[in-house]
Amino acid sequence: MLMSISVSAQYKPWTSAKQPLKEIKALKKQIKAPKFRKVDYLVTDFGAVGDGKTKNTEAFKKAIEKCSAEGGGRVVVPNGIFLTGAIYLESNVNLHLNDGSTILFSQDSNDYPIVFTRWEGMECMNYSSLIYAYEEENIAITGKGTLDGNADLDNWWFWCGATKYGYNETRPGRQNPARAKLHEYMAQRKPARERIFGDGWYLRPNFVQPYKSKNFYMADVLVKNSPMWNLNPVLCENVLIERVKVISHGPNNDGFDPEACKNVWIKDSYFDTGDDCIAIKSGRDEDGRDIGKPAENHIIENCEMKDGHGGVVIGSEIAGGAKNIYAIGNVMDSKNLDRALRIKTSSSRGGIIENVFFYNTKVGAYKEAAVRFNMHYEKPGNHIPTIRNIWVENLTVDKGGKYAVFSDAYETSPVTDFTMINAKMAGVQIPYKVDYLKNVTLKNVTVNGQPLTELKP
Structure with a gap:
């Protein structure tokens, strides 16, 4: 039997943009970059060699451990290409990449120890992310250097069936049995630390994953060629990017996936990806619901999105819910960008997604929809999700795709309190395709020069 989410007594939709703009102003005062001791630890002083061939895993480890033990500071990577396995960030350490430096990550899975992690929103023991931290505080990755995950069709990406011709449907990805097993463990509620993967299972590691950490900062670096998700803070608080x-154009190469985090601000950043540019998450199915931590208080500001399945996305691993998501002043433009604002979930997830503010957005081209609601993403289950209080204002689209608004919801749980104000969308094939919407407000909305005054199934 399908179960709908009970409506919170505290729920109140916005009545004007002034309310979320005031909330954003207050939230910005809470999110701050950590401060570090003004002492540098040069990785070459610990034996690192930047020739692109010498493996420097131990040198990075020694430099970071000494820096943290002595009170913190910067671990500095000079000019050169520094090959390494997994890097573990300890508290009070800023991993700083000088301009002209590259950290090149090993393609050997043996260089990534088994750690407690999340894989597609499910907890397990699996390969360490390329850069990992667990229950650390005041950590950063900064500088104008490059983080190169070194993934390609011959290394990491083919684990999910990717080839230069796309996905080979006759040769399922090697990860498929492990993915199915992890779903099985989660449904059985097997303790997460007993869900052991790693060698022989082919679950790709993410790139940067601070886990249950506070005060994470990242600035100026170039990130490319990730095995899977790129930036994936999990259960973190106070994240500034x-x-x-x-x-990063590999399979499942999402750009930024903050997962069940609180107080997140990403600004002035650029995404050109093989999957969603920014995807806000809070865990899959049983794990997301049992842990019960929503994605909360996120600001996405002045970012640029190119290729990707979506620009600003919520889901699909969103069983813990999401609230207070503010996207302001962003620019999107690519024929290979599927959607501008995308909310994707399903009745296997459940959860409440509420208070999404999409403001002052400029879109050039996209493929499918400027605004997309989907409650039937992936398999169905017994937990009908809720999507409510979605506010879109000052949206311009120059060369739109198939739809302006596209909705696929449940009759028993319609998308509720959807507001669109001052939206001008051109080049759209079909103004809208919707099913179940409730309390829709449209003010000064045009599609291909024609007023859009209603959304009817």
């Missing part, structure tokens, strides 16, 4: 560039 600025001026970061992510260019």
Whole structure:
């Protein structure tokens, strides 16, 4: 039997943009970059060699451990290409990449120890992310250097069936049995630390994953060629990302996936990806619901999105819910960008997604929809999700795709309190395709020069 989510007594939809703009102003005062002791630890002083061939895993480990033990500071990577396995960030350490430096990550899975992690929103023991931290505080990755995940069709990506011709449907990805097993463990509620994967299971590691950590900062670096998700803080609080560039076109190469985090601000960053540019998450199915931590208080500001399945996305691993998501002043433009604002969930997830503010957005081209609601993403289950209080204002689209608004919801749980104000969308094939919407407000909305005054199934 399908179960709908009970409506919170505290729920109140916005009545004007002044309310979320005031909330954003207050939230910005809470999110701050950590401060570090002004002492540098040069990785070459610990034996690192930047020739692109010498493996420097131990040198990074020694430098970071000494820096943290002595009170913190910067672990500095000079000019050169520094090959390494997994890097573990300890408290009070800023991993700083000088301009002209590259950290090149090993393609050997043996260089990534088994740690407690999340894989597609499910907890397990699996390969360490390329850069990992667990229950650390005041950590950063900064500088104008490059983080190169070194993934390609011959290394990491083919684990999910990717080939230069796309996905080979006759040769399922090697990860498929492990993915199915992890779903099985989660449904059985097997203790997460007993869900052991790693060698022989082919679950790709993510790139940067601070886990249950506080005060994470990232600035200025270029991130490319990730095995899977790029930036994936999990259950973290106070996350600030600025001026970061992510260019990574592999399978499941989401740009920024904050998962069940609180107080997140990403600004002035660039995304050109093989999956969603920014995807806000809070865990899959049983794990997301049992842990019960929503994605909460996120600001996405002045970012640029190119290729990707979506620009600003909520889901699909969103069983813990999401609230207070503010996207302001962003620019999107690519024929290979599927959607501008995308909310994707399903009745296997459940959860409440509420208070989404999409403001002052400029869109050039996209493929499918400027605004997309989907409650039937992936398999169905017994937990009908809720999507409510979605506010879109000052949206311009120059060369639109198939739809302006596209909705696929449940009759028993319609998308509720959807507001669109001052939206001008051109080049759209079909103004809208919707099913179940409730309390829709449209003010000064045009599609291809014609007023859009209602959304009817």
